[in-house]
Amino acid sequence: MEHIALYRAWRPQSFQDMVGQQHIIRTLQNAIREQRLSHAYLFSGPRGTGKTSAAKILAKAVNCEEGPAPEPCNECDSCRRITAGAVMDVLEIDAASNRGVEEIRDLREKVKYAPTEVRQKVYIIDEVHMLTTEAFNALLKTLEEPPPHVMFILATTEPHRLPATVISRCQRFDFRRVSLEEQSERLRLICEQEGITAEDEAIQYIARLSDGGMRDALSILDQIASFSDGHVSYKQALDMTGGIPSKQFAEIAKTLVEGDIGGMLQLIEGLMQEGKSADKCMENLLYYFRDLLMIKMVPNADKMTERVLDSQEFKEMAELFTRSQLFRIIDTLNHYQIEMKYALQPQTLFEVALLKLCSIPQSEDAVPSQSVSSAASAIADSSGGQSEVQQLRRQLAELEKKLERALQGGLTSGGQGAAQKGGRSSARTAAPRVASKVKIPAGIDRYVAQRSSPEFLAVQGKWNQVLQGVKDEKITIHAWFVNGEPVSVLEDAVLVAFKNDIHRETTEKPANKQLIEMVMERVLGSPYRLVTMMLKDWSDSIEGAAVDPSKEEPFQLEQVAEDGSSGSKEPWVDEALQMFGDDLVVVKE
Template sequence: MSYQALYRVWRPQRFDEIVGQQVITQTLKNALITGQTSHAYLFTGPRGTGKTSAAKIFAKAINCHHLKDGEPCNECVTCKAITQGRLNDVIEIDAASNNGVEEIRDIRDKAKYAPTEADYKVYIIDEVHMLSTGAFNALLKTLEEPPANVVFILATTEPQKIPLTIISRTQRFDFRRISTKDSYDRMVYILQQKQISFDDKALMIIARAAEGGMRDALSILDQTLSFGDNEITLKNALQVTGSVNHDLLNAYVTDISNQQVSQALETLEKVLAEGKDANRFIEDLINFCRNLLLYQQDPSLVVDQDLGDVDEQFKQFAAQLSAEQIYQMIDHLNETQQQMRFTTHPDVYMEVLTIKLAQPVQMKPLAADEKVAQPDAQAAQSNAEIDRLQSQVKKLSAQVQQLEQNHTENAKPQSVNRQTPTTKRRSREVKPNLAKIYPVLANATKQNLVQLKEIWPDLMSMLSVTQRALMHVAQPVAASEEGAVIAFNYAFLYEKAADDSELRELLSADIDKLVGHDLKIAYVDAEQWPQIRQSYIDQHKEDLQNSDSAAAHSSESVSSQTQAPADPLVTKAEALFGADTVEVKDD
């Protein structure tokens, strides 16, 4: 295969070629110059920011005999062998596919042997956070006291998953996201070296779409070259990245800021008709709003971070829209972005979003004559509201005084009389469906209940925000292979959930995804659950005693030979609901 991707051809071979990580590269070069290198390093940061490239360059530099200013010569036999991946003393390991204890033990055993060709044996472990707990433990002692002439370089995108005992035994370097300007400058250099013409705005689009990853930027650039037949144009860059044309973006923001709903929907239709990705469009809008906020605070921030891409219309938006309006737009954008994660119809969400953005509260500035008339109208409305609230306060005060008098005369009877009807009324409104609950209790086991409780947090995360709020006060209290009983702490939420058939079907479908089979869901009020449970036990007392007579003498109670025999009814209750929730009281 003769052609190689740009990110492979232009992979850094010197510290100075690593983009946007000057502090890290200078620190490593100084350590090499002074001979104060560590035995273990941890490179962390987002993808495509130079972690693995820096590790390979460090492996060359520490073994190069012609080191100059901390940089490898890339001309000696050792440097060329490392560049080509032929040196046996530089071992690169992918922890994602070699994450077991045996692989790390093999590294630990081989690290004892001296290097064969180079001065140092270097182990580069990429995606080290994928190692298992046992593998980390096997690596721990070797990192603390490694053999002579051995260097470990660990690279990861998720340092929070690495045990602190590992991190404390390494020198940690945090690679930051590469700025848009640095990505742009690097692409300009590469295209000039390849003598390819390009459009500056096209490279800006690619640099923004890369989101801080140099490898991503070069991959998108490579794709744009292929799409445009070795020509970089703005149209090709927009087509490849899925970004929205600057004119369409300005037109959309103009329509929603002027509350022109129909025109905003037409502009949205044009955007989607061009095949633009809805999520990318939202990202562009959020970035646009963020730039507006920064420009209002300090125009130089946008000039520095977005390569000076500020036109007159952008300045007009920054002058017209207030910070509160921009905050409101960002809130709507974030909310829609979260909702679109699990939908197959993003265009519907985009249309709803457009209507929300074009019809916000107090979005349009008031005209001069409206500003004059507004205070009088507001004053009249405020006076009417004050009068109404004062009358309500008087009525409530009279009711409070009456209640205090009644309480003083006969406190306890009144308290009972006030509470009893409420309890009775709620018991009539909240009726448990025993036809669904009893079949679950007939086959319920503690193992099924424990399994359901373990997946309960994952199950809640799969629901929408509204459904999660409803189920937040609910928890499973009994489960079998075919069904489950969910108890609600509040009766009114139980009533609401009982009427929501869509929620019950969604819970069954999500449980099917998590455990491999669906469950028939039954709801119950938490206050009624103890009575329902006791009622079931009383009604099926004989069946429980007959079916569990052997269970009382099973292998799980070998020590019971020296103790009193267990009650079969208690044994069945513990099997259904768990021993920690069953309390035995003698009559």
Template sequence: MAYQALYRVWRPQTFSDVIGQEVITQTLRNAVASHMTSHAYLFSGPRGTGKTSCAKILAKAVNCLNPHDGEPCNECEICKAANENRLNDVIEIDAASNNGVEEIRDIRDKVKYAPTEAKFKVYIIDEVHMLSQGAFNALLKTLEEPPENVMFILATTEPQKIPATIISRTQSFNFRRISKQDILKRMTYILDDKKIVYDEEALNIIAASAEGGMRDALSILDQALSYGDDELTLKNAQEVTGALSNEQIVSYMTAIADNQPAEALTSLYQILASGRSALRFTEMIIRVCRNLILYNSNSDLSKQMDNSVMTQELLDIADKFDNTRLFYIVDQVSATQKNLKNSNQTDIYMEILTVKISEPKVAQVPSEAPQEANGESENLEIDKLRDEISHLQNEVQGLSKGVQVPVQPKPKTRRRSNTNARLNKTAIYKVLGSATKDDLMNARDVWPDLMSMLSITQRAMMKVAEPVAASSEGIVVAFDYAMWFEQVQDDMDFLKELSDNTSRLMKKDCQIVLVPKADWPKIRKEYIDNNIDLNSKDNVKSKKETKKTDPTVDEALKLFGSDVVDVKDD
């Protein structure tokens, strides 16, 4: 016989074999034993949690010739036929490929005929949410008033897509994700039964990767056993699941703890180069932070740590993190995960994340900072009001005595410079004045070479930038994120290094000018609309100068001239 996957070989055959759904299986067993089964059931929940298995067991149990406390015997002719998928009275339908009105009308027409072998004719409709609206309407009347010897079992992973009128005519059971401990117990039982040598740490990794699905866990286990030639090792499980090794996560988190972005990026590149999933990587960072938070909290919570993740090396660097920074890292990683799911440039997002959480000035922000900032601003406002009151009191006293009090200038408040203040529009306009497509293509050709001349940290910042315009004298470089534009624009040494390296590659003097990508279309439009003239003395010829004047004004100029006369009263 051909090889069968583990999840098929070890599919539950009785309610007691179903893992992690004790409440549902007990309810169904009692209903069968007391002959109080419903005519329609709805099984909903995540994939691989036992919905279809319970449907098949229920179909056997209600038709079994020798049931035991609501369980099928698996020995009678009906049970054997059902196990071998040759019982004509149990009809399985995949709604994903049979979702039309005609298929459901065919069921409605045949449902009136009595079962041929069993007591009940059972229809199992899998992925029922895929049915069309017309198909649901065709099914509705049959569910409401079915023949006495017919049972419907609907299974779905997306119950929110099923009409309320269908749900109200069924007994609904919500299958939950299976706990990690239950998955571990089941995999251990299977491996012991097959007499296969295994590593417990490898089982932990597979159970975590399954995300509550028993079928997923057995599929990954099957793959790992094939990879390791019927032996389950930690390395095999890491390779199959894409999980990080202890050395990789320790190296990365140590660099983060020591506030060393360059080393953290080097570790990141090694992890991504080994084929590890960026999404799995972020999940591991969150798990490590969660365990560090528990470890730093108190002895009671530290008992709940995941020992499969927390090695001694990670515990050794735990004192370098406080909970405030760990919360910050979790927030940043969670935000990055959303971007990873909708982007193909996962390495760029991971680089930005790495620099963010490894920068000490950014990461170590006390939780009381907003409150302290608010308190400080309130104190400054109070001091300012006190000064103004004092000045007004002095002025009133001086006026009462006939003395004029000099007006004190208001203290200047420092304002944070914005992105527009950092823009060097003169340099941008100068490049646009003689920009050509050939110069831009040349700039883009040397761009990879320019990136290779930078340090790891500099390269990470410049990966979100690209040339958008070029002339014989300079290149305009646009940044995807304003944050990186501001950081590079404020670093004069880095800007000079960029210009010098570009000049060396282009073999001519070349200035690098920076601009946020979001502002680039607006700046280019301003240049075109304002008719920039770089050859004129004023460098800019505005719209106002090229605009036609009023005819009445032109006539007045002819009569009186254009000299400006200052008229003074005698």
């Protein structure tokens, strides 16, 4: 007698034979029992999960001579002929071969005629996503309002490719992947009925390999049973499918912990000699370390993955790695797995990935035990380490300056309450507030004197690079900052003048200012502070500097008396004199 493939011989013929789709079976049976059947159904889900089988069972259930019944009898003439595909009123159409508008128009014309052999016409359109846009448009009206004797059942693995107008006209059922336990139980039943002896590990491996598809699992079982003369062992299943046992992954993991590069190369060569493909090895190794991470981080995680056979062995292996190491291993493997898709020599990339991972455990174990000073020494001893230390020192010095300025600003603002009491404290608090309103930086004459200095010319020559760097970091800050132009450089400060006050105020926001100073340090080679003012005030300062200072009558300031009274009418002038000295302060009417 001719052999029939297992997935065909064991195709479900009733709802109770289906595996893993109880939520769909119960809904359809209730609809039949209560006579609430729809005119159009959409069955979607991964391959091999029972979409077409459920459609044919539903066609038998509504046309059974004993029904309509929640379960077809499979004994009456209608059920047997529908199972054999000999009923013209139950038509199974392959949309991949009949995807044009002409085929759909022909179907639309035949829909009008009443069924001749059974109670109701059923059109099963498989892989319906392959229909063209014109074919879908031709089907829409018929799908929405078919004759009362017609039922449409659409099946697809890619529901996202269907127009929303089609989906909205159907009752949609999403078929899920069959779980490992349900698949294993079904495979054991089939093995018993077919006279096949199979090890439990082999059955679980086949179920995992099928990725939730019952048809794939039966095809693999059929193939291995033919190879092994009716006895299916775990080793034979691995040999036939090109799989890798978890013990080999454990050896790879131990070699990573030990950092044994020579041993790692021997393991890789052994896998390749066994005929294993590099991309499949990379995929399985990625899953292995993912399971290690899950077991390490989540209690009872062995129930969350279907690849762990011996949970105790995985727990012992997971103890050899830290979480950060597992994260880095998974990230590295994922990176090289993407690269392997476009590589001419995937084995080379597989070797490079594992050799790179050999250095991860040592480097991470050493870092926590080092103090900050020893870490700096390690950096200095390495090649190019001296420049990194110098850069860190510059950044530390800049942070100290910023902290000092912040503390001074906090003390100044904190003393505002004393300003109302008069005396010297009033002068100290009032000065910064007036300066912020005037928007002219302190020591403006020194900035004017340095406007043509070599330092400023060097900054001006690289200013376009500064603007481009700010644009690369954040384009919104660049939109405000580009309104300003550098006008002078004094020590570690770059003075930028703005035409618009809104642009200047937005640039002065702490977050924006910090980003600009970071870019200036990177482009100019040393840390610089950003100082801003209005362009009009800068122009007035240049004009004032053009006047001969000898003709200006110096402004004499009175000293503050011991009783707190001041001889000057403007208290902020006293503060300016105290901050910058008699030589730098010139008061103009």
